[in-house]
Amino acid sequence: MTTLVLLLLLLLSVTEASNSNGQWQLLQKSIGIVAMHVQLLNNDRLIIYDRTDFGFSNLTLPNGTCRHDPSEKVLNQTDCTAHSLEYDVASDTFRPLFVQTDIWCSSGTTVANGTLIQTGGYNDGERKIRSFTPCETCDWQETDNALLVKRWYSTDHYLPDGRQIIIGGRRQFNYEFYPKINSAEYDKPYVLPFLFETYDKGVENNLYPFVFLNVDGNLFIFANSRAILFDYQNDIVVRTYPEIPGGDPRSYPSTGSAVLLPLRNLEAPSVEAEVLICGGAPRGAFQLVPQGVFLQALDSCARIMITDPNATWTVESMPMGRVMSDMVMLPNGDILIINGAQLGTAGWDKAMEPVLEPVIYKTNGWVGSRFVLQSASSIPRMYHSTAILVRDGRVLVGGSNPHEKYDFSNVSYPTDLSLEAFSPYYLDPQFSPLRPMIVEPCSHANVTYGEKFKMGIEVNGTLVPELVSVTMLAPPFNTHSFSMNQRLLVLSIGQVNVTGNWTCEFEVTPPGSAVLAPPTFYLLFVVHQDIPSEGIWIKIQ
Known part of the structure; x- marks a missing residue:
């Protein structure tokens, strides 16, 4: 079969796919908690959790289990509600889990044996490490003072040696490893000057930095509007990339999103790696919200070949501006851009005009025709929303709580406890x-x-x-x-x-x-x- 015919066949399938814009299905009207954090495990179950310091959730712990936290700032009584759960994708059922300390705005990764290692949080949880191992009756295990410093809004990345690196956090300009393997790592965290350099006083704009393992073993780290290639083994910056065009921040609370594009030609002498960053809020957006001004979210996506010695950014425009959107890698290499708002920034009640329509980004499409608008959900997914791919190809979507506590009435965007599934175009029956x-x-x-x-x-x-x-x-x-x-x-x-x-x-x-x-x-x-x-x-x- 000639190359031309193959290209025509592929174009035909892509064109047909573009004409099918996906379907939504409500799975659970309420799972009892906001899906602020989520991880898929290798038993096809999702571990979902929210913060613990806002009061009671809508999900009761089993067998009379309760937590009493002396440092609790909202409740002055015992809390017998769950703030974490395990969701079984196949049966569409869930069971409450018992987390004892505050896991608000934390981070995590799964490791070699499939265990979820979760790091940090807020207040009494800020130096905790928790683990969850897949099994029928397992629950959270917590380790005190396992982190050297407070980790709140930090980023984790799993490393080739089976450890994880934990980078940054609120006013933490450093990184550390877990587990630690030498005496120096137990002493104090490693300072990362790049996090000082990208810190905006009063706003920060370098929280939850975007981190990707490059094909040379170094880490690509993006914070605020800048990026470096970092040799974590020798604690040195290998190179500094050009600032993202426009200079607007993309990391929390200006909250865009980022993906490492599919890695191909893995047997080639040199594998190429490319990063895509989309959306966010313009510089100054966070400060203007208290004045009643909600700036238009950024509609730009910037793409850079991080393995190119002369790397530069190329910019495209999405169909609309988005802040707080999620970017989900689909099995065929496309990217689903979902959730978020068109005005404002991340934070309590700091965004307006939810974006209900997801967008498919065709990674291998032509510039100018890569974005395909999808069917709209009826549920706004604002601050503290999540989206994750599951094994059957659907994307499960949950969360949304722009408020300091659970608030279901007399607000523009009520707290949402539902869980729904988006089926991308490739699950349409016409493609069976x-x-x-x-x-x-x-x-x-x-x-x-x-x-x-x-x-x-x-x-x-x-x-x-x-x-x-x-x-x-x-x-x-x-x-x-x-x-x-x-x-x-x-x-x-x-x-x-x-x-x-x-x-x-x-x-x-x-x-x-x-x-x-x-x-x-x-x-x-x-x-x-x-x-x-x-x-x-x-x-x-």
């Missing part, structure tokens, strides 16, 4: 004949770095072997419009051998090192003519 199904390997298979493994797939309709690809996604920790550790890799595949009218098999080469894919559980998808399969879990080691 193109949708592949993985028949080999089985879920939770172990994969070794660089060691080929065999895959088998089925397709209900016409199979085009030349338009088959395989992707591998690290499910992220999502909060405050940033998905920490989100990472999609396009794997190399061998010749696709057709074994029947609708079946084929081929060899897949996983990433060759932990620098490309740190060791943990990933979702593996097959994509056929832009339409992804349901994923399976694999563990790379």
Whole structure:
């Protein structure tokens, strides 16, 4: 089949996909808490949690379990309500979890064995490390004073050696590791001058910095309007990137969002890595809200090839401005931009005019035609909203609480406890004949770095072997419009051998090192003519 015909087929599938703009489904009218933080685990369950210091939630702890926190600032009594839960995607059910200290505006990541490691929070939770291991009856385990300093609004990233780095936080211009492996790391955190340099007094604008593991093993760190490449192993800045065009801040509370675009050609001598940052609030927006002025959110997306020695930003415009939106990597490499507002900034009651329509960003589309508007939800998702991809290809969306406490009436944007699902275009029934199904390997298979493994797939309709690809996604920790550790890799595949009218098999080469894919559980998808399969879990080691 000629290259021209392949391109025409792919264009046709993309065009058809663009004509289907997704569907919404309400899953739960109330899960009892605001979904401020969320992580998908390898048992297809979501760990969801909110702060603990606002009063009672709408979800009761089981078996008479209660917490009594002497440092509680709202309640002067025992709290027998839950502020965390486990949601089972398959059964659409949930169970309350018991978290004892305040996890407000914290961070986290999953590690090699699938455990969620959560760091920091507020007040009595600011130096805590908590863990949650997937099992039927597991609950949170908490460790006191495990962090060297207070971590509130910090960012975590999972590293190739199986540890995590925790960067920044409110008035914390430093970083540390967990677990710690030498005496120096137990002494004090490492100072990161870049966080001083990007600090706006009174606003900060460098909280929840965007952090990505580059293909050379260094960290790309973006805060406020600037970015560096940081060698965390030697504590040095390797390079400084140009300021984002316009110079407006993009990190909290000016809250845009960012993704590392799909990593491709993983066996090439030098792998390219590209970052996309979208939306945010103009400089000064935070200060103007108390005066009743809500500035228009930024409508720009800026893209930079961070591996290019002469890296520069290229800018495109979204269909509308967005602040506090989430960027969710889809299995086929597209990006879903969802949630947020058109006016104002992040913070209590500091935004107006919710954006109800998601947007699909076609990563491989042409400049000027990459954005595709999607069907609108009926539920505003403002401050403290979340969105996360699950294994069947849907994106689960929850949260929204722009208020200091739970407030359900006499406000423009009431606290929202619902959970809904957005089904992107590729789940439309019209694409069923193109949708592949993985028949080999089985879920939770172990994969070794660089060691080929065999895959088998089925397709209900016409199979085009030349338009088959395989992707591998690290499910992220999502909060405050940033998905920490989100990472999609396009794997190399061998010749696709057709074994029947609708079946084929081929060899897949996983990433060759932990620098490309740190060791943990990933979702593996097959994509056929832009339409992804349901994923399976694999563990790379």
